[in-house]
Amino acid sequence: MASCLQTLLWGGIVPTAAGLIFTKHRKENIWAAAFLFGYGLLFAVSELLILTMTFLRQPFHRLVWIWVVIAVGAALWGIVRSIVGRKVQLLLFFKSAKISTIYFWIALLVIAFQIAVSVFGAHMDADDAFYVGTATTTLQEDSLYQINPYTGGEYQGIPTRYILSPFPIYLSVMSELTGIHPAVMAHRIFPIIFYVLAYTAYYLLGKTLFQKNTRAQGQFLLFCALIQMSFYYSVYTSSTFFLVRIWQGKAFLASVLLPVIFYLCLELFREATREISWWVLGFFCMAACLASSMGIMLVPVMVGIFAFLYGVLEWKWMRVGKAFLCILPCLLLGMVYILLVLKG
Structure with missing residues (x-):
């Protein structure tokens, strides 16, 4: 029971409360956005803290305490x-639920089924x-990237392939805070949280694409789930990683x-909303670096394309x-990676 409450606290309440920092001016979907944005903030904090503490060769327990102080x-x-900016709309979720279509509720059932299969039929990889x-x-x-998990001996050098994207260390932090073993946390708890994060993103994307069409929004969410x-026709598709390996950094x-x-x-480049x-966006760019070294290069490409289409071509240089x-x-970490590789 204690582990369940701690998981609810650190996996749900704290990120959502932190995300309220960025929802002061929102008029709808406050809690969905707060949950999503809060995780972006905490992932960015994790990336900065873990890298700093790793290169300073600090103990793991010190990292955890600093992370807790910042998160709280x-x-x-x-x-x-x-509370100061405006009255928190506690009934907003129920208000939006009343206007949701049947497609939205079917999508929720499909999502719940996916979560159940992922949790109770945990894939070992x-x-x-x-x-x-x-x-x-x-x-x-109680160390950070000093012991090789394959051999149990000390690393002879810096593990350049992994050290800049320390997602397993974030897993360690959550395991320490909840008292749940990393294997259980990865295969049973992380899928629940990450599925909710993924479909929250799809839900908000649907609200953006179909702003006044609630039926289309529900259909979009259902379509994404289906x-x-x-x-899952190959072990290399994104859906495969989503269904059975979402707890891994590259899949996440x-x-x-x-x-x-x-x-x-x-939203930002089209200036569709304030x-x-x-x-x-900056926090999630750092979150991508935390998850996988691929994010260090993929994210600048994606954001760069948007900047070219909605900034350069429209002469919006502020964007x-x-x-x-x-x-x-991302660019700085890419340079650090190159230097680490060249250094040997």
């Missing part, structure tokens, strides 16, 4: 900012040897973070400048 501080700030192994080793040794269930990048960044770019801050600042951490 952000959550309290979000709550205070929300060969990559567990490194990802879960690294998380377990981090907890046991697509994910229907494209493709299934959750890239769709979120696409949604944010669509309800989203460029800070949120281009803000986009560059958002992807700057």
Whole structure:
């Protein structure tokens, strides 16, 4: 029971409260946006903290305590900012639920089925040897990327392939805070959280694409859910990674973070709304770096395309400048990676 409450606290309440920092001016979908944006903030914080503490060779427990202080501080700030700025609309979810169509509720059933299959039919993967192994080793040794999970001995050099995208360390942090073993956290808890994050992003994207058509919004969400269930024809498809490996960093990048960044770019570059801050896009760009080294290059490409289409071609140079600042951490980490590889 204690682990369940701790999981609810650190996996739901704290991120949502932190996300309220960025929802002050929103008029609808406050809680969905807060949940999504809060995770973006905490992922960005995790990337900065883990990299700093790793290169300084600090112990893992110190990382956890600093992370907790920042996360709780952000959550309290979000709550205070929300209350001071306007009255929190506690009934907003129920209000929006009343106008949802049958397609929306069918989509929820499909999503619930996917979560149940993923949790109770947990897929065991060969990559567990490194990802879960690294998380377990981090907890046991109270160190950050100093012990090789394959051998149990110390790394002879910097693990350049993984150190800049320390997603297994984030798994260790959540395991430490909830008291749940990393293997259980990865295969049973993370899929629940990440499915909700993914479909929250799809839901908000549908609201953007079909702003006044609630029927089309529900159909879009249902279509996304059915697509994910229907494209497991190869072990290499994005749907395969979504269904059975979403807890891995590379799968999380493709299934959750890239769709979120696409949604944010669509809103920000078209200036369709003033309800989203460029800070949120910057946080998710850093979150992509946390998840996988592929995010270090894929995200600048995606954001760069939007900047070219909606900035350069329309002579909106302020958009281009803000986009560059958002992807700057990715570019810097890319340079660091090249230097680490050249150094040997």
